[in-house]
Amino acid sequence: MKRLGFLLCTALGISLFVLKRPVGVTVLGFCVLCFLLSACENMLSRKKLFALVSCEKSGLKNVDIPLKLTLTGSTGDYSGRLRLKNMLTGQTITKKLSFTISGGKPAVVDITLNSETCGKISADIMSLKAFDLTGLVWKRVKCEVKGSVNIMPDAAEIDESEEAMLKEALESDIYSEENEGTDHSEPIGIREYRQGDSYKSVHWKLSFRLGDIYVREYGEPVTDSLCIYIETGGSTPPEDYDRLAAKALSLSMALSEDGTGHYMAFYSFSQQRKIFEHIDSSDSFAVALDSLLSSQPEQGKEHKAEFSELFEKSGISRVIEIK
Known part of the structure; x- marks a missing residue:
C-alpha cells in the first residue's frame, strides 16, 4: 500500500508538471525528497530483528499444527522466506513471509505446519528484505530465530x-544386598516389623514361631x-x-x-x-x-x-x- 500510494503521488506530480501547473513542481519535489530521505535512512540504519517460533504443545504426524512466529526489532516493512527444517529427516518446507513492525509492538505471523514424519522442527528466515517508507528501496537484513517444535512419532510394533x-x-x-527395594523375588534378609511395613512382606511362619512379627527385606536393582x-x-x-x-x-x-x-x-x-x-x-x-x-x-x-x-x-x- 505504501508503494502504491507513493507511486500514485509521484504520477500526479509528473502529470501536473507536464500540464505546466505550478503545484506540479511542488508535488514532484516533495516526492523526490521523501524518496531520497527514506532510501538513505533505510540503507544507513542498523536494523536488528529477533524471532521466536512457538507452539502450545508437541505436534502429531499428518495433523495441522498451528505455529506462531513472533518478530521483534526495528520498525519497518519486511518480506522474506521462512524455512522449516525437520532435523531428523532433513526435509524442509519454505513459506513466504511478509510483516510490519511498528510502534514498538511485535509482529505475529500464524503458520500452519503438517509433517508426514516425526522430528524436531527448527526454523530460519532466508532472504529477508527491509523496505524503506516508500516501499521502493530495500536492503537485506538478518534475523535470529529461536524456538522449535517436536513432531511425535507413532507407536511402533515390538517384534x-x-x-x-x-x-x-x-x-x-x-540386586543390591544393602539397599531395600520392593521386588518380592529377591529377599535379602529378615527383620522385626516396623510401622508402615506392608503386610505382604510379613514372614508368618517365623513370626508365629518367635512370637513377634518379622518381615522380609527385599532388594532393588543395582x-x-x-x-x-x-x-x-x-x-x-x-x-x-x-x-x-x-x-x-x-x-x-x-x-x-x-x-x-x-x-x-x-x-x-x-x-x-x-x-x-x-x-x-x-x-x-x-x-x-x-x-x-x-x-x-x-x-x-x-x-x-x-x-x-x-x-x-x-x-x-x-x-x-x-x-
Whole structure:
C-alpha cells in the first residue's frame, strides 16, 4: 500500500508538471525528497530483528499444527522466506513471509505446519528484505530465530526378539544386598516389623514361631543394564529415520511403564557428540526424545563401536540395536 500510494503521488506530480501547473513542481519535489530521505535512512540504519517460533504443545504426524512466529526489532516493512527444517529427516518446507513492525509492538505471523514424519522442527528466515517508507528501496537484513517444535512419532510394533530382551531386562538378576527395594523375588534378609511395613512382606511362619512379627527385606536393582542403541550412521536412508525413532521410543516407553530404568544411546550429528542418556523418569525421557528428534543422522560409517567403552563402564549387559 505504501508503494502504491507513493507511486500514485509521484504520477500526479509528473502529470501536473507536464500540464505546466505550478503545484506540479511542488508535488514532484516533495516526492523526490521523501524518496531520497527514506532510501538513505533505510540503507544507513542498523536494523536488528529477533524471532521466536512457538507452539502450545508437541505436534502429531499428518495433523495441522498451528505455529506462531513472533518478530521483534526495528520498525519497518519486511518480506522474506521462512524455512522449516525437520532435523531428523532433513526435509524442509519454505513459506513466504511478509510483516510490519511498528510502534514498538511485535509482529505475529500464524503458520500452519503438517509433517508426514516425526522430528524436531527448527526454523530460519532466508532472504529477508527491509523496505524503506516508500516501499521502493530495500536492503537485506538478518534475523535470529529461536524456538522449535517436536513432531511425535507413532507407536511402533515390538517384534518377538525385542520383546524377549525386554522381558529379560524386567527380570534382572543383579540386586543390591544393602539397599531395600520392593521386588518380592529377591529377599535379602529378615527383620522385626516396623510401622508402615506392608503386610505382604510379613514372614508368618517365623513370626508365629518367635512370637513377634518379622518381615522380609527385599532388594532393588543395582544397575539398569539394558541400553537401546539407535544407529544414526551407516546406510540407513533418510526416509527410514522416522521408523527408527518410533521403534526406539516405543521400546523406551514400554520399559518406563514397567518402572525399569535403562539407557538410550546414539550419535548426534547436529551436536557432533555421542548421546548416552539414562532414562529413569519422564524428565530424562523428554531429554532423550528431544536429542533423538534433532540428531540429524547422516549416511556413513556406523558408530556403535565408539560406545563400547561407555557400555562397559556403565554395566550394560544387553543392547537392543535399532537400525
